Amino acid sequence: MSEISLGRCILAPMAGITGYPFRKISLKYGAEFCFTEMISSEGFLRNDKKTLELLESGAGIAKTGIQLFGNSAAVLSEAAKKAFDAGFKVIDVNAGCPVKKVVKTGAGSALLKDPALFADIACSVRKSVKDAFFTVKFRSGFDFNSVNFIEIGKIAEDYGINALFFHPRTRSQMFGGAADHSQTKKLKESVRIPVYASGDVFTADDALNIMNYTGADGIMFARGAVGKPWIFGDYLNISAAGGRSEKKAPYMTVMSDKIDILLELNEEISSFYGETRGFNVMKPHLYNFLKGFKGSKELRAAVNNAKSGKENAEILEILKTKIAPNEYSEPAG
Numbered sequence: 001m002s003e004i005s006l007g008r009c010i011l012a013p014m015a016g017i018t019g020y021p022f023r024k025i026s027l028k029y030g031a032e033f034c035f036t037e038m039i040s041s042e043g044f045l046r047n048d049k050k051t052l053e054l055l056e057s058g059a060g061i062a063k064t065g066i067q068l069f070g071n072s073a074a075v076l077s078e079a080a081k082k083a084f085d086a087g088f089k090v091i092d093v094n095a096g097c098p099v100k101k102v103v104k105t106g107a108g109s110a111l112l113k114d115p116a117l118f119a120d121i122a123c124s125v126r127k128s129v130k131d132a133f134f135t136v137k138f139r140s141g142f143d144f145n146s147v148n149f150i151e152i153g154k155i156a157e158d159y160g161i162n163a164l165f166f167h168p169r170t171r172s173q174m175f176g177g178a179a180d181h182s183q184t185k186k187l188k189e190s191v192r193i194p195v196y197a198s199g200d201v202f203t204a205d206d207a208l209n210i211m212n213y214t215g216a217d218g219i220m221f222a223r224g225a226v227g228k229p230w231i232f233g234d235y236l237n238i239s240a241a242g243g244r245s246e247k248k249a250p251y252m253t254v255m256s257d258k259i260d261i262l263l264e265l266n267e268e269i270s271s272f273y274g275e276t277r278g279f280n281v282m283k284p285h286l287y288n289f290l291k292g293f294k295g296s297k298e299l300r301a302a303v304n305n306a307k308s309g310k311e312n313a314e315i316l317e318i319l320k321t322k323i324a325p326n327e328y329s330e331p332a333g
């Protein structure tokens with residue numbers, strides 16, 4: 001296997017969010033690696049048009065992993081081979097998606113219910129892409145009565161998987177309750193391969209605390225990066241400084257700098273998806289960014305009504321020039 005480094009600070013796969021434009025901007029502002037959203041292994045083999053759009057990575061392909069989902073060892077290994085041949089050197093299998101539509105086909109977190117099938121998939125995919133960096137992203141178990149993340153982690157290790165991405169919630173929890181990072185710590189102590197922590201990483205400080213507490217090899221930002229792609233740079237900064245320090249200027253403290261990044265993201269999204277689709281793709285970023293921001297209520301209503309990338313940009317310009325021209329925002333993002 002060629003030497004591949006994922007770094008410590010990764011953009012997690014998120015369906016509907018981590019398309020090419022957001023991955024490109026995240027890599028530009030500090031993410032050391034990123035993933036496509038989960039891709040159907042069957043759709044990929046069929047050359048489904050929508051699937052091919054999800055894979056677009058431009059020059060960032062060396063820093064982009066593909067995440068595949070499926071329920072069949074044969075199909076997943078064929079898809080993994082095809083992805084590797086198309087240039088993806090990091091291939092992840094999804095064993096965590098809790099969504100009914102996926103679980104009822106036996107894919108995503110349903111794999112946790114069937115460790116024998118999971119082992120079969122791990123073994124077949126490993127054989128089909130010997131030179132790839134092969135990873136698995138998974139949850140702690142299917143429900144509270146079947147918490148089996150140590151078993152799954154060890155199976156993965158035994159079959160030569162290179163790293164684990166772990167979200168310590170069960171499938172039945174969906175996104176409820178809190179991620180239990182004592183489980184991440186246990187997993188890290190139970191396997192020799194790298195473990196990356198995912199779950200409730202909303203700020204750079206959360207990331208640093210989770211890293212320190214679990215001893216994980218890296219951190220994945222998911223919801224915490226939506227509308228806030230400077231979170232990666234902020235994390236790298238405080239991590240290098242050994243913590244948030246008054247002496248070390250926080251990364252991207254000035255509101256207008258952050259808004260400029262969102263304007264850049266808005267432009268990337270509009271040009272990639274086109275005006276008729278792009279404005280909706282941008283909305284989760286705007287909602288998240290404006291959440292809790294003083295005076296943003298009207299702007300959030302305006303986001304609701306916006307029907308073009310141009311209108312989205314106008315909202316950001318109003319915030320930048322009229323509401324927060326000299327404002328300093330919370331450093332944590």
Ligand SMILES: Cc1cc2nc3c(=O)[nH]c(=O)nc-3n(C[C@H](O)[C@H](O)[C@H](O)COP(=O)(O)O)c2cc1C
Pocket residue numbers: 012013014015016017037038067094096097137167198199200201202220221222223224
């Ligand atoms: C909108 C959305 C879409 C997601 N899509 C995927 C996906 O395609 N594949 C995956 O492995 N995880 C997916 N996740 C899970 C995240 O990668 C991450 O593990 C989870 O959100 C926990 O991290 P957080 O609490 O810091 O957001 C998704 C999460 C969200 C919020």
